[in-house]
Amino acid sequence: MTVPTTDADVAQQAASARRTRYAVCGLSNRGLSLFVGPLLGLGKAGGESGGDAGSGADMSRYGELVAIVDIDPARVARFNELTGAGVPSYLPDDFDRMVDETAPEVVLVTSPDYTHADYVTAALARDLDVITEKPMAASCAQVQAILEAERRSRGSVRVAHNLRYTPRTRQLKRMMLDGLVGRVTSVDLTWSVDTFHGSSYFHRWNRRRAWSGGLSIHKACHHFDMVTWLLDDTPEQVFAYGALNFYGPESPHNPANRDGAADADRGDGAEPSARAQRQQCPYHLRWLADGEVPDDDHLKPRSGLHGLPYDVQYPPGEQNWIYDPEIDIEDTYSAVVRYRRGASLSYSVTFSGAWEGYRLAINGTHGRIEACSVDFRDGRGETAESAEILYYPMFGPRQRHDVVTGRGSHGGADPLIRRDLLLGPSQESRDLRIMADSRQGAVAVAMGEAVWRSVADNRPYSIDELLGDVRSP
Ligand SMILES: NC(=O)c1ccc[n+]([C@@H]2O[C@H](COP(=O)([O-])OP(=O)(O)OC[C@H]3O[C@@H](n4cnc5c(N)ncnc54)[C@H](O)[C@@H]3O)[C@@H](O)[C@H]2O)c1
Known part of the structure; x- marks a missing residue:
C-alpha cells in the first residue's frame, strides 16, 4: 500500500x-x-x-x-x-x-x-x-x-x-522534541488500573500467560512504548518484582477464603452455597452501588459489543471468575529499566487500584515535566490536576500547560490512530513520528517479557538477550 x-x-x-x-x-x-x-x-x-x-x-x-x-x-x-x-x-x-x-x-x-x-x-x-x-x-x-x-x-x-495518540501524550512528545528537559536522566511512571477495569482481565482470556503474555506485556506494553517513544531512546536492561496479590484462589477478597466458607464450585453447576458465597465477592458488590450489575461483572456470562455470542472463547456453562486457579499471571509489578543514553525508568503498576490512570514525571539535565491522568469512576471523571502538564525549568519558574481535550474513545486517541492507519499519517503525526513499526512493537513486547521473566528468575534481563539486536527507533 x-x-x-x-x-x-x-x-x-x-x-x-x-x-x-x-x-x-x-x-x-x-x-x-x-x-x-x-x-x-x-x-x-x-x-x-x-x-x-x-x-x-x-x-x-x-x-x-x-x-x-x-x-x-x-x-x-x-x-x-x-x-x-x-x-x-x-x-x-x-x-x-x-x-x-x-x-x-x-x-x-x-x-x-x-x-x-x-x-x-x-x-x-x-x-x-x-x-x-x-x-x-x-x-x-x-x-x-x-x-x-x-x-x-x-x-x-x-x-x-x-496511547501515543492521546492529546496529553502528543503534547508531552512535542515538549520532549522541543528539548525542554535537556538530556533525560530519569522517569517515574506509576500506573493504576482500577478495580473495575483491572479485575476484568482476570475473567477474560487475558488471565493466561500463554494467551496474553501476562499484563506486563498485554497492558504494560502501552506504558513502555509511551516512555520509549517520548524518550526516543532504546531500553537495554530490566529488573522487576511482581506478584499476584488481588486475584486467583489466594486472594484476600476471595469469599471462599473466609472462615467457614466451603470451596466454591465452578460454572453454572455451582452448589447453592457456593453461588451464595460468590454473591459476597467485593468486586461484584461494588457494582451494586450503581444499582445495576452490568455484563462486565465476573459472575455473569461474558458478552461483548452488540451482545454477540462468544461461545467458542467462553463456552456456555463454564463461567470464569476472578479467583480461578488457572490464573497464571501477576497483578502487581515494580520495575526499573535502563535506557541506552543513560536514563532510568522507575515503573509500578497495580491492577486493583482506587483510580484509573497514571502519574508521570520526566527529569532531565535542564528541567522536569509532570503529567497525570487520574480518573475516578464515580461520575467525577478526571481530577483537576489532570487538566494540565507542569514544566519546571531547572532554574526558572514553573509553567503550566493546559491539556487539550480530544473527542472519541481512549481520550480521543482512537479516531486519530484509525485515520492514520487507514488513510496515512497526518502532517502532525509525521512530525511526531507517531506511527509504531514492527521494531517498536517488538521492543514494547520485550520490555514486558523482561519484566515477567525477571520476576520469575529474580535477575535482570537485557532486551538484546530476549530479542537479539533490535534497535528502536
Ligand atoms: N489498543 C487498545 O486500546 C486495545 C483495547 C482492547 C483490546 N486491544 C487488543 O485488541 C485485541 C482484541 O482484544 P479484545 O479484548 O477486544 O478481544 P475479544 O475477547 O473481545 O474478542 C476476541 C475475538 O477473537 C476471536 N478469536 C479467538 N481466537 C481466535 C483465533 N485464533 N483466530 C481468530 N479469531 C480468534 C474470538 O472468537 C473473538 O471474536 C487484543 O490484541 C487486545 O490486546 C487493544
Whole structure:
C-alpha cells in the first residue's frame, strides 16, 4: 500500500474513491469498534468498549471489509445477521483460501494476543501489509518470527499503539522534541488500573500467560512504548518484582477464603452455597452501588459489543471468575529499566487500584515535566490536576500547560490512530513520528517479557538477550 506523505496526498487518496480492501482477523470488541464498524459505516451501532464506533466514525468511503477470520463462525454469522453486512467468514486454517478468494490488500489483526504472530506472518508470506493491535505478539519468540517474516516480505507491519495518540501524550512528545528537559536522566511512571477495569482481565482470556503474555506485556506494553517513544531512546536492561496479590484462589477478597466458607464450585453447576458465597465477592458488590450489575461483572456470562455470542472463547456453562486457579499471571509489578543514553525508568503498576490512570514525571539535565491522568469512576471523571502538564525549568519558574481535550474513545486517541492507519499519517503525526513499526512493537513486547521473566528468575534481563539486536527507533 502506498502511504501518502503529505496532507494533500491524503486528501487526494481519499477523493480518488478507490477503496482499500481489508480482511480482519478476530471479530473482537476492539476490532469491531476500531475498524469493522467504521469500515462498514455502522457508525452509531457500536459501543465504547475499547473503541469508538459509537462516535459515528464512517470510513466506508475509503475502505472495504472483504473478509472476517474468526474461530467462532456463529459469532460472525450473528454479526452479519444483526448488521446485514454479509461479510464472508473464514476459520483460522482457511487464511490462505481467504486471501485467494477475497484478495485483501491489508490484514487487520484484532484477535487475542497469542494469535497475532500467526496472522501477521501468514499475511507477510502473501506480501500483504499488516496492521496489528498491540501487543504485536505475546512473546519474544513470536516477535522474532514476525521480524523475520517481514524481512522476507514486500509487506510491512504497523502496530496500533494508541496511547501515543492521546492529546496529553502528543503534547508531552512535542515538549520532549522541543528539548525542554535537556538530556533525560530519569522517569517515574506509576500506573493504576482500577478495580473495575483491572479485575476484568482476570475473567477474560487475558488471565493466561500463554494467551496474553501476562499484563506486563498485554497492558504494560502501552506504558513502555509511551516512555520509549517520548524518550526516543532504546531500553537495554530490566529488573522487576511482581506478584499476584488481588486475584486467583489466594486472594484476600476471595469469599471462599473466609472462615467457614466451603470451596466454591465452578460454572453454572455451582452448589447453592457456593453461588451464595460468590454473591459476597467485593468486586461484584461494588457494582451494586450503581444499582445495576452490568455484563462486565465476573459472575455473569461474558458478552461483548452488540451482545454477540462468544461461545467458542467462553463456552456456555463454564463461567470464569476472578479467583480461578488457572490464573497464571501477576497483578502487581515494580520495575526499573535502563535506557541506552543513560536514563532510568522507575515503573509500578497495580491492577486493583482506587483510580484509573497514571502519574508521570520526566527529569532531565535542564528541567522536569509532570503529567497525570487520574480518573475516578464515580461520575467525577478526571481530577483537576489532570487538566494540565507542569514544566519546571531547572532554574526558572514553573509553567503550566493546559491539556487539550480530544473527542472519541481512549481520550480521543482512537479516531486519530484509525485515520492514520487507514488513510496515512497526518502532517502532525509525521512530525511526531507517531506511527509504531514492527521494531517498536517488538521492543514494547520485550520490555514486558523482561519484566515477567525477571520476576520469575529474580535477575535482570537485557532486551538484546530476549530479542537479539533490535534497535528502536
Ligand atoms: N489498543 C487498545 O486500546 C486495545 C483495547 C482492547 C483490546 N486491544 C487488543 O485488541 C485485541 C482484541 O482484544 P479484545 O479484548 O477486544 O478481544 P475479544 O475477547 O473481545 O474478542 C476476541 C475475538 O477473537 C476471536 N478469536 C479467538 N481466537 C481466535 C483465533 N485464533 N483466530 C481468530 N479469531 C480468534 C474470538 O472468537 C473473538 O471474536 C487484543 O490484541 C487486545 O490486546 C487493544
